[in-house]
Amino acid sequence: MATTTTSVGAPIRSGELLSERIAPGILPKVLGPFDMVAIFVAIVLFAVQGSVVQQAGASAFVYWILGFLTFLIPGAIVTGQLGLMFPGEGSIYVWTNKALGSFWGFFAGFCAWWPGALVMVATADLVVTLLQFLLTLPPFNLVNPLADLWQQGVIILAVIWFSSGLSILRFRVTQNLVNGVFVIYGAAILAVGLAGLAWLLGGHPAANDFSRNAFGLNSSNATFYGLVILALLGIEVPLNMGVEIKDRKAITKYLVWGSVVVMAAYLLLTFGAMVVIPQKDANSTTAILQAVQTSLGAGVAVVVTLIMIAFFIFNTTVYNYSFARLLFVSGLDRRLPAIMGRVNRNKVPHIAVLTQAVITTIITAVAFFVFGGNANLSTGIYIALQAAVTVIWCLSMVFLFVDVLIIRSKYPDEFKREQLVPVGVFWAASIAGAIASAVGVLVTLTGGWVFTGQLAGSWNSKIIDNGPWILIVGGVGIASLAVAVVVYLLGVNTARRAMASAGTAS
Numbered sequence: 001m002a003t004t005t006t007s008v009g010a011p012i013r014s015g016e017l018l019s020e021r022i023a024p025g026i027l028p029k030v031l032g033p034f035d036m037v038a039i040f041v042a043i044v045l046f047a048v049q050g051s052v053v054q055q056a057g058a059s060a061f062v063y064w065i066l067g068f069l070t071f072l073i074p075g076a077i078v079t080g081q082l083g084l085m086f087p088g089e090g091s092i093y094v095w096t097n098k099a100l101g102s103f104w105g106f107f108a109g110f111c112a113w114w115p116g117a118l119v120m121v122a123t124a125d126l127v128v129t130l131l132q133f134l135l136t137l138p139p140f141n142l143v144n145p146l147a148d149l150w151q152q153g154v155i156i157l158a159v160i161w162f163s164s165g166l167s168i169l170r171f172r173v174t175q176n177l178v179n180g181v182f183v184i185y186g187a188a189i190l191a192v193g194l195a196g197l198a199w200l201l202g203g204h205p206a207a208n209d210f211s212r213n214a215f216g217l218n219s220s221n222a223t224f225y226g227l228v229i230l231a232l233l234g235i236e237v238p239l240n241m242g243v244e245i246k247d248r249k250a251i252t253k254y255l256v257w258g259s260v261v262v263m264a265a266y267l268l269l270t271f272g273a274m275v276v277i278p279q280k281d282a283n284s285t286t287a288i289l290q291a292v293q294t295s296l297g298a299g300v301a302v303v304v305t306l307i308m309i310a311f312f313i314f315n316t317t318v319y320n321y322s323f324a325r326l327l328f329v330s331g332l333d334r335r336l337p338a339i340m341g342r343v344n345r346n347k348v349p350h351i352a353v354l355t356q357a358v359i360t361t362i363i364t365a366v367a368f369f370v371f372g373g374n375a376n377l378s379t380g381i382y383i384a385l386q387a388a389v390t391v392i393w394c395l396s397m398v399f400l401f402v403d404v405l406i407i408r409s410k411y412p413d414e415f416k417r418e419q420l421v422p423v424g425v426f427w428a429a430s431i432a433g434a435i436a437s438a439v440g441v442l443v444t445l446t447g448g449w450v451f452t453g454q455l456a457g458s459w460n461s462k463i464i465d466n467g468p469w470i471l472i473v474g475g476v477g478i479a480s481l482a483v484a485v486v487v488y489l490l491g492v493n494t495a496r497r498a499m500a501s502a503g504t505a506s
Contacts, residue, residue: 040261181310
């Protein structure tokens with residue numbers, strides 16, 4: 001039987017959200033450091049990015065390191081500080097409320113939530129791509145498997161609803177499953193790195209140029225910096241479950257160890273693909289698996305591919321329950337309908353989870369079934385939505401890096417008590433992170449325009465040309481943000497009426 005503990009009334013302390021008072025009393029504390037690292041890796045570490053950046057050549061390694069230094073590490077520093085000061089449910093939603101007030105808090109929360117919901121479709125679609133690769137390997141040896149859009153749509157919906165089912169179980173049960181997949185995912189990533197090492201030890205030359213000049217950065221490969229930033233988004237997401245952490249030390253531990261795992265893994269994945277598979281033969285999604293197949297054999301490739309499929313199924317689950325917490329706290333605060341603040345008998349915000357499942361089901365149905373007869377239109381809708389939410393997610397990260405500086409000024413005593421690094425480091429981290437986030441927006445919309453003067457942002461120029469791309473993706477992004485404003489205003493109006501009714505009743 002579903003329960004709710006929302007109540008109408010003013011927060012106890014100035015600046016305190018209702019959700020900060022209510023959520024700790026109804027959500028169990030179940031997350032430890034290892035859980036948080038597993039969640040962090042599930043959100044941030046997409047193994048397929050090792051295939052994507054291969055097209056940069058050896059300069060990919062330089063761009064990874066730049067991304068770590070200018071975005072991942074600054075993001076970890078800022079997230080750690082804000083998480084220790086205000087470890088409430090909802091992370092950036094709570095922090096922006098503290099820094100900029102209720103409207104911008106909701107707006108930043110929406111910018112953080114909407115991409116997470118849409119990424120569920122993308123991760124489920126990756127399951128389709130990996131299944132297609134698996135079915136080309138022995139013993140299947142199929143040609144062009146799962147080519148029909150309706151087949152892909154059915155698999156995507158199955159992954160979304162399976163993940164939703166897992167997300168409303170008792171949280172400890174779900175997280176134990178996620179942790180197990182995280183361990184074998186690590187083994188699969190090591191196998192990709194081992195494929196590269198075995199290739200070289202077997203006397204084979206590296207498949208791509210590793211000369212000094214190949215590491216150079218120039219206008220022709222500069223867009224890969226933006227792609228690296230996009231690959232590192234999600235640093236703050238584990239703190240969407242801030243009140244469910246058993247020990248506050250888990251916050252700094254997950255940021256340190258999670259960052260180390262992510263950095264090492266991305267370099268290993270890129271190394272394996274680069275050493276074994278020539279750029280001209282590399283698939284932008286499955287090159288890491290091609291490397292395993294070529295170096296270690298089809299049998300090992302089957303096992304690694306199965307692990308990757310399992311990971312992205314459970315990765316969809318992590319996205320589902322992590323981002324549902326943003327809807328949950330907005331329901332508690334009456335920024336969304338109060339029903340969003342309900343939890344089930346497992347003390348999990350099931351209405352928020354199921355709402356996301358319905359939204360992603362509608363999007364999948366439109367892209368893969370309604371327009372399934374027109375493959376170009378279907379693909380165009382899908383990639384335009386994914387690109388738009390990428391822009392919005394990068395925008396949410398700008399809020400993160402601005403929040404810490406404002407909060408330092410508004411809450412000096414709390415800031416000093418939890419201060420992780422010297423103030424100058426916070427300034428450097430905030431500036432670097434905000435610039436990197438802005439670059440992520442720019443690259444998604446325009447590609448390398450700032451470096452070459454040519455629009456080249458389209459993720460598939462055969463379907464959406466580079467000129468219309470910026471208008472379509474930008475338009476979808478602006479429309480999404482307009483929805484956030486309308487929903488906020490409706491929520492405020494509803495909350496006022498509820499409070500007035502409560503006052504009249506009393």
